[in-house]
Amino acid sequence: MTRDERYERGLEVLNEVDGEAGQRVIDSLADVSPELGHQVVAWAFGEIYARPGLPPRDRQLVTLGILTAIGGAEAQLEVHVNAALNVGLTPAEIVEAMLHAAVYCGMPRALNATFAAKRVFEERDLLPVDPAG
Numbered sequence: 001m002t003r004d005e006r007y008e009r010g011l012e013v014l015n016e017v018d019g020e021a022g023q024r025v026i027d028s029l030a031d032v033s034p035e036l037g038h039q040v041v042a043w044a045f046g047e048i049y050a051r052p053g054l055p056p057r058d059r060q061l062v063t064l065g066i067l068t069a070i071g072g073a074e075a076q077l078e079v080h081v082n083a084a085l086n087v088g089l090t091p092a093e094i095v096e097a098m099l100h101a102a103v104y105c106g107m108p109r110a111l112n113a114t115f116a117a118k119r120v121f122e123e124r125d126l127l128p129v130d131p132a133g
Helices: 003-017 020-028 034-049 056-070 074-086 091-105 107-123
Strands: none
Touching (some): 003 034, 003 056, 003 074, 020 034, 020 074, 056 074, 056 091, 091 107
């Protein structure tokens, strides 16, 4: 597969999963590091997200857990909370995943992640979150 073909495949996956939020990230890199934007699309989405081993919903759940655990990635968490909603996770499931992560990565990181999720829920008019799903 050529570089352009990987990019095109990645762009399709990016649009399916992240929608406008993902494209905004790529666009924001155009004047500083277009190559990083290209790699996000071609490699992360064209190669990794496109793999058949996990459905998009599960990939987003893993991504939320990792971004919560590493901390300092609240901007990326907002993009991926949107993506998680786009691929079928509910707000309650997202909040539960972040609560669960607190056991392993600590309260401050889980709090920061939950507040990032809350910003997305506010934008999408999904508050208050119903814990029943």
